[in-house]
Amino acid sequence: MIRQKIRIAGLALGLALLGCGGASYDGRVFDNGSVTFRLAALSDGFRPIEVEDALLTFRSDRDQATIAVNARCGKDADDVPLQSLTHHLFLQFTERTVNEQRELKLDGRDALRTDMVASLDGVPKRFVVYVLKKNGCVYDFLYIAPPASAAALREFERLVASFESIAP
Numbered sequence: 001m002i003r004q005k006i007r008i009a010g011l012a013l014g015l016a017l018l019g020c021g022g023a024s025y026d027g028r029v030f031d032n033g034s035v036t037f038r039l040a041a042l043s044d045g046f047r048p049i050e051v052e053d054a055l056l057t058f059r060s061d062r063d064q065a066t067i068a069v070n071a072r073c074g075k076d077a078d079d080v081p082l083q084s085l086t087h088h089l090f091l092q093f094t095e096r097t098v099n100e101q102r103e104l105k106l107d108g109r110d111a112l113r114t115d116m117v118a119s120l121d122g123v124p125k126r127f128v129v130y131v132l133k134k135n136g137c138v139y140d141f142l143y144i145a146p147p148a149s150a151a152a153l154r155e156f157e158r159l160v161a162s163f164e165s166i167a168p
Helices: 002-018 082-089 153-161
Strands: 029-031 036-038 056-060 065-073 094-106 109-120 123-134 137-145
Touching (some): 065 153, 082 094, 082 109, 082 123
Antiparallel strands (some): 056 065, 094 109
């Protein structure tokens, strides 16, 4: 039953993305012609939502958590450090407090994981962000939730660990 719900959610998101420029997502593999990657399926507690400037976005209403995946290719993929790319994601935010930042390997490449609390329009949120450069693309993985909430973080970490870029 859970797998069926995941497949239905993936199919619904895939159909929505197909109507927006030829992208496809089957609940495991995303492909928009310029970037292709594989992810583990999320639990049935997450539903796909549409958000501008993200390739894939999922929401858990129960946990008040959002997971977003984005990639941009051909821009700043070679010469901009991971820390600068991460900082750029939070230019519009205030009251930024970095709880932890560390380098690690993701899909065979260096990545930067940042855990922080930042405010937008006075509303604080917890962000766990991974930034990775691979195959001429910059990948951003974002977990966004209330500062005290960590219920869905394990699911996000599992999703990020499963990431595998597929070269064109």
